[in-house]
Amino acid sequence: MMKKILILAMAVMLIMTAAGCKKKTAEAPASDVKAALSIEPGAKIKLGLDNDLWGAAVVELWNKTYPEYAGIVEYTNFGSAGGVDQIGLLQGEAPDVSLVIDGEVLRQVQSLATLPAAIANVASRVSQEPFYSNINKSRALYVPVAYDGMTFSWNKTMVEALGIDTKDADNDGLPDAFDTWEEIFAWSASLKTRPQYKGKNVNIVFPMSLGNQWSYYSSFTSSGWQIFSEGDPLKPGFDKDSFKASLEFLQAASKANISVEANGAKTPGASMGWRWDDFLNAEISPFGLVGTWMDVTGAEAATTSDFKFSRMPTWKGNQLSPLVKTKGLVINGFTKYPLAAAELLKLMLTKEGMQAMIDNSSYIPALRKGAPTAPDYSKDINKQEMSAGFAFNYPEPSMTLPNNPAQAAMNVYYNILIEQSYYGVWDGTRTPSDAQAEIVKNANAWIQENNK
Numbered sequence: 001m002m003k004k005i006l007i008l009a010m011a012v013m014l015i016m017t018a019a020g021c022k023k024k025t026a027e028a029p030a031s032d033v034k035a036a037l038s039i040e041p042g043a044k045i046k047l048g049l050d051n052d053l054w055g056a057a058v059v060e061l062w063n064k065t066y067p068e069y070a071g072i073v074e075y076t077n078f079g080s081a082g083g084v085d086q087i088g089l090l091q092g093e094a095p096d097v098s099l100v101i102d103g104e105v106l107r108q109v110q111s112l113a114t115l116p117a118a119i120a121n122v123a124s125r126v127s128q129e130p131f132y133s134n135i136n137k138s139r140a141l142y143v144p145v146a147y148d149g150m151t152f153s154w155n156k157t158m159v160e161a162l163g164i165d166t167k168d169a170d171n172d173g174l175p176d177a178f179d180t181w182e183e184i185f186a187w188s189a190s191l192k193t194r195p196q197y198k199g200k201n202v203n204i205v206f207p208m209s210l211g212n213q214w215s216y217y218s219s220f221t222s223s224g225w226q227i228f229s230e231g232d233p234l235k236p237g238f239d240k241d242s243f244k245a246s247l248e249f250l251q252a253a254s255k256a257n258i259s260v261e262a263n264g265a266k267t268p269g270a271s272m273g274w275r276w277d278d279f280l281n282a283e284i285s286p287f288g289l290v291g292t293w294m295d296v297t298g299a300e301a302a303t304t305s306d307f308k309f310s311r312m313p314t315w316k317g318n319q320l321s322p323l324v325k326t327k328g329l330v331i332n333g334f335t336k337y338p339l340a341a342a343e344l345l346k347l348m349l350t351k352e353g354m355q356a357m358i359d360n361s362s363y364i365p366a367l368r369k370g371a372p373t374a375p376d377y378s379k380d381i382n383k384q385e386m387s388a389g390f391a392f393n394y395p396e397p398s399m400t401l402p403n404n405p406a407q408a409a410m411n412v413y414y415n416i417l418i419e420q421s422y423y424g425v426w427d428g429t430r431t432p433s434d435a436q437a438e439i440v441k442n443a444n445a446w447i448q449e450n451n452k
Contacts, residue, residue: 101326
């Protein structure tokens with residue numbers, strides 16, 4: 001019943017929007033929603049995505065759905081990271097509709113068009129929260145369509161070859177033998193010699209990437225800490241006891257030897273950069289993190305291994321939570337053809353439009369459960385498992401500093417070289433208390449300097 005109500009409401013809103021325009025119209029045969037198409041005469045619009053197959057699929061869908069307007073949509077690989085800033089710089093030369101990262105939107109609100117009410121009303125109903133409301137507080141600018149984040153993964157083929165039991169008695173998607181970090185650390189510490197897999201020593205149990213702050217974030221949540229948990233952009237929370245306890249988790253991981261060199265020596269913290277691609281493609285470890293942009297299908301075909309996905313294991317009963325953002329669609333505020341751009345965005349948000357994304361990219365839709373626009377990926381077990389894992393991730397805060405709205409509050413995490421403070425905890429050269437004190441000092445100085 002709820003699905004029928006949502007579909008009916010969506011149809012009514014789109015028809016009302018079209019009725020107020022006096023442009024040439026044509027019936028839209030695709031999607032659950034039938035609406036009158038309204039565009040400017042002679043419109044030519046560009047779509048900016050970061051995936052060529054997806055872009056080509058959207059152009060094909062447009063031409064098939066609206067044959068009278070075939071050829072007016074052109075795709076360009078725009079790149080989602082920094083896309084909002086490029087819209088502000090390029091203005092009318094930038095794509096009319098673009099895929100961007102949610103946290104960047106509030107920096108360039110003046111460059112983005114307000115979404116038509118028909119789109120905003122539907123998007124607010126089907127988008128996964130809090131990603132829609134966090135960005136669209138003052139006016140509707142952004143429609144989240146896909147998760148952008150990482151989930152815990154384990155190489156089932158390797159795990160079984162190493163003799164680890166994969167029984168999942170509680171059916172939570174994570175085998176009982178390693179659903180806690182206590183169990184993983186104990187197994188790692190028990191290794192007198194490093195086991196082999198496919199003729200190579202398994203020197204890494206979990207390729208914790210200390211040098212990459214974004215993917216390392218989950219370790220900071222090991223004692224229940226979350227950044228900006230009070231909702232105040234001036235209080236990241238580094239001074240809390242739970243943050244200090246998370247550094248003790250890093251200390252425990254180090255003592256368990258979860259990453260050693262070929263000679264058995266502990267891997268130096270400063271050399272532990274991004275290693276997640278090697279988990280997937282080079283099979284360097286049984287456990288890791290995998291991002292939504294990674295080619296899991298290709299890796300499984302190349303390695304003949306079966307990768308599984310789930311929530312992260314717990315530590316002392318606390319659920320670790322990687323950061324997750326969304327990528328979504330915006331309309332260029334400088335577009336010459338706002339009606340045509342809106343019609344393209346509408347099409348991309350239909351079930352057929354979302355299916356084009358699913359079938360031609362690694363993205364997972366950021367939609368509420370039961371959304372009528374949800375595409376079908378029931379045969380893709382990897383995407384199903386990753387989607388379930390995202391229920392435990394932490395939405396990256398999108399707040400800006402109160403006196404400097406051009407500065408994202410999260411930059412206090414990314415711009416203070418926080419990894420330089422905790423490398424020593426891993427290496428055993430400094431205490432968690434010392435590292436915490438330095439991080440608090442650097443964060444306070446950064447906020448004072450940037451909140452002007």
